Amino acid sequence: xxxxxxxxxxxxxxEISGLPVGSYSQLVFxxxxxxxxxxxxxxxxxxxxxxxxxxxxxxxxAYDDMDFSAIFAPPxxxxxxxxxxxxxxxxxxxxxxxxxxxxxxxxxxxxVSTIIGLIIGLISGFLGGIWDELLMRFVDVMLxxxxxxxxxxxxxxxxxxxxxxxxxxxxxxxxxxxxLVRGMTLSLRESEYVMASKTMGQNQVMIILKHILPNVIPxxxxxxxxxxxxxxxxxxxxxxxxxxxQPPMPSWGNMLQGSMSYILGTSxxxxxxWLTFFPGFLIFITVLNVNFLGDGLRDALDPKFVSES
Amino acid sequence: MNNxxxxxxxxxxxxxxxxxxxxxxxxxxxxxxxxxxxxxSETIGLVGESGCGKTTLGRILxxxxxxxxxxxxxxxxxxxxxxxKKNKQIRREIQMVxxxxxxxxxxxxxxSDILSRPLKVFKIGKNAKERTNMVLETLxxxxxxxxxxxxxxxxxSGGQRQRIAxxxxxxxxxxFIILDEPTSALDVSxxxxxxxxxxxxxxxxxxxxxxxxxxLSVARFQCDRIAVMxxxxxxxxxxxxxxxxxPAHPYTRILLTSIPRTDPAQxxxxxxxxxxxxxLLNPPSGCYFAPRCPLKxxxxxxxxxxxxxxxxxxTCACFAVENKR
Numbered sequence: 001x002x003x004x005x006x007x008x009x010x011x012x013x014x015e016i017s018g019l020p021v022g023s024y025s026q027l028v029f030x031x032x033x034x035x036x037x038x039x040x041x042x043x044x045x046x047x048x049x050x051x052x053x054x055x056x057x058x059x060x061x062a063y064d065d066m067d068f069s070a071i072f073a074p075p076x077x078x079x080x081x082x083x084x085x086x087x088x089x090x091x092x093x094x095x096x097x098x099x100x101x102x103x104x105x106x107x108x109x110x111x112v113s114t115i116i117g118l119i120i121g122l123i124s125g126f127l128g129g130i131w132d133e134l135l136m137r138f139v140d141v142m143l144x145x146x147x148x149x150x151x152x153x154x155x156x157x158x159x160x161x162x163x164x165x166x167x168x169x170x171x172x173x174x175x176x177x178x179x180l181v182r183g184m185t186l187s188l189r190e191s192e193y194v195m196a197s198k199t200m201g202q203n204q205v206m207i208i209l210k211h212i213l214p215n216v217i218p219x220x221x222x223x224x225x226x227x228x229x230x231x232x233x234x235x236x237x238x239x240x241x242x243x244x245x246q247p248p249m250p251s252w253g254n255m256l257q258g259s260m261s262y263i264l265g266t267s268x269x270x271x272x273x274w275l276t277f278f279p280g281f282l283i284f285i286t287v288l289n290v291n292f293l294g295d296g297l298r299d300a301l302d303p304k305f306v307s308e309s
Numbered sequence: 310m311n312n313x314x315x316x317x318x319x320x321x322x323x324x325x326x327x328x329x330x331x332x333x334x335x336x337x338x339x340x341x342x343x344x345x346x347x348x349x350s351e352t353i354g355l356v357g358e359s360g361c362g363k364t365t366l367g368r369i370l371x372x373x374x375x376x377x378x379x380x381x382x383x384x385x386x387x388x389x390x391x392x393x394k395k396n397k398q399i400r401r402e403i404q405m406v407x408x409x410x411x412x413x414x415x416x417x418x419x420x421s422d423i424l425s426r427p428l429k430v431f432k433i434g435k436n437a438k439e440r441t442n443m444v445l446e447t448l449x450x451x452x453x454x455x456x457x458x459x460x461x462x463x464x465x466s467g468g469q470r471q472r473i474a475x476x477x478x479x480x481x482x483x484x485f486i487i488l489d490e491p492t493s494a495l496d497v498s499x500x501x502x503x504x505x506x507x508x509x510x511x512x513x514x515x516x517x518x519x520x521x522x523x524x525l526s527v528a529r530f531q532c533d534r535i536a537v538m539x540x541x542x543x544x545x546x547x548x549x550x551x552x553x554x555x556p557a558h559p560y561t562r563i564l565l566t567s568i569p570r571t572d573p574a575q576x577x578x579x580x581x582x583x584x585x586x587x588x589l590l591n592p593p594s595g596c597y598f599a600p601r602c603p604l605k606x607x608x609x610x611x612x613x614x615x616x617x618x619x620x621x622x623x624t625c626a627c628f629a630v631e632n633k634r
Contacts, residue, residue, distance in 0.1 A: 193412065197426070198372075202430050214418075215416070303417060304416065
């Protein structure tokens with residue numbers, strides 16, 4: 001008996017050394033690195049964040065400096081790398097400053113609203129009964145509020161600014177995630193591995209953390225990426241309504257919005273396509289790469305997914 | 310040897326059902342005053358057709374559902390309220406294996422995570438290494454290999470998954486295992502492997518088992534005693550040999566003739582059961598089997614028979630059988 005136990009311990013040492021090494025998170029990271037598009041997405045996003053948050057530190061022009069000698073200057077003109085707008089604002093500088101706000105608004109509001117939605121959905125689905133009923137009716141109420149009149153009132157109450165726009169997008173953005181998470185939790189709660197866990201007297205918090213959350217996360221990641229693009233785009237329409245970023249402070253959204261009136265050319269004969277193209281292109285690049293990143297994360301977290309390479 | 314390990318007393322479970330949109334909630338009795346004694350180290354089978362309350366009874370005993378009324382005792386301790394914290398030890402001693410191995414293992418946990426989870430819950434094992442060793446030993450005892458430890462459930466076949474599920478319940482060293490149709494989701498060839506495994510385990514670990522099944526041949530292979538359930542009531546509890554050789558209750562007889570035979574010479578005459586299974590929403594008065602029973606008497610429609618001892622090996626709930634004695 002002692003001999004056989006000894007043998008088992010020895011085997012164990014060898015066998016453990018032969019296993020795919022690393023904890024769960026390390027394995028996920030390795031899998032993520034194999035996903036080329038996702039890595040590209042991560043690199044592009046990090047570059048964008050560095051560019052917008054640290055870029056302005058190295059530029060002397062402020063976002064509201066006006067160069068009256070160069071109005072509607074095209075890209076690559078002297079002193080103005082990406083050209084200027086109708087009152088001589090430097091587009092390159094404004095793209096950097098605007099990116100700060102757009103990325104901040106997009107990332108913070110989508111992440112926070114996803115976390116709120118996730119928590120409420122888990123509680124609602126797992127506890128069920130009266131809690132579920134109350135929370136879901138609250139979600140219904142939130143979804144049925146007509147957004148724009150409320151936004152106009154809110155803009156009067158809170159004024160404009162980055163904080164109020166993040167708050168509005170968060171407060172009105174969590175309900176879809178909640179419904180999604182609740183639905184999944186309802187079905188996962190009845191699964192036999194949760195039952196098995198219950199027969200062992202596992203407490204409810206651990207059941208949620210160990211069994212339900214890991215199965216919900218992948219879907220939530222995808223929703224977050226969708227929410228992020230939605231948040232960046234809504235920021236521009238909300239700013240237009242007076243809630244949010246007010247000129248002369250730039251954001252990608254309001255730069256795009258501002259260029260709308262020149263899209264068919266100006267009365268002075270200019271055709272400033274660069275005013276539309278650069279902010280639009282950057283929004284496009286951001287949203288695209290966030291989606292790549294989300295896809296990669298989802299696949300990396302899924303043990304069933306094996307990359308083809 | 311003949312110690313009672315688990316005993317139920319008038320155990321009853323009712324569910325509220327809403328039949329139509331505007332109708333009132335009605336209740337159905339899934340488990341109806343069940344009295345069952347399970348003896349130390351025996352395997353008792355619980356057989357019956359779909360929807361007769363076998364699984365509900367199993368889940369009550371596993372602590373997943375609380376009974377509407379009635380009590381049950383485990384090792385002479387009353388544990389009707391199994392959810393309470395002080396019963397943690399009992400939770401360890403009573404384990405359950407579920408029907409479908411494709412849904413009873415979390416797809417996002419490795420085998421070693423799945424198996425070490427119960428150890429962590431019950432705080433067994435001093436450190437990770439000791440726990441890993443226990444996981445490995447348990448895996449080997451169900452015929453799996455150490456290299457399977459780092460794999461995910463989807464990499465295994467149905468039979469292997471069921472072995473992992475069995476290992477999960479064995480790892481905490483239980484005394485009593487409830488098996489809820491452990492083979493019905495598997496191929497026939499794999500069923501045999503799992504059944505043999507269960508037999509080995511029972512002998513090696515001195516376990517008491519409650520085997521819930523609708524497959525009489527599985528019960529015959531595995532069990533010492535068999536309880537037959539019909540519409541939430543236990544109609545017969547008999548030793549295996551007695552049940553198969555001389556079934557007492559008319560329902561048991563019908564069940565037995567439903568087993569397909571490969572040898573035409575062995576084919577029994579089909580016992581006749583007329584009619585459908587009555588709805589639990591609208592049960593007949595008296596004996597629930599009366600509307601289909603070939604031996605029906607007047608009294609059967611008025612009152613329900615109780616389980617009475619027929620002979621040394623059999624107890625049965627039937628007026629006709631009582632009369633014959």
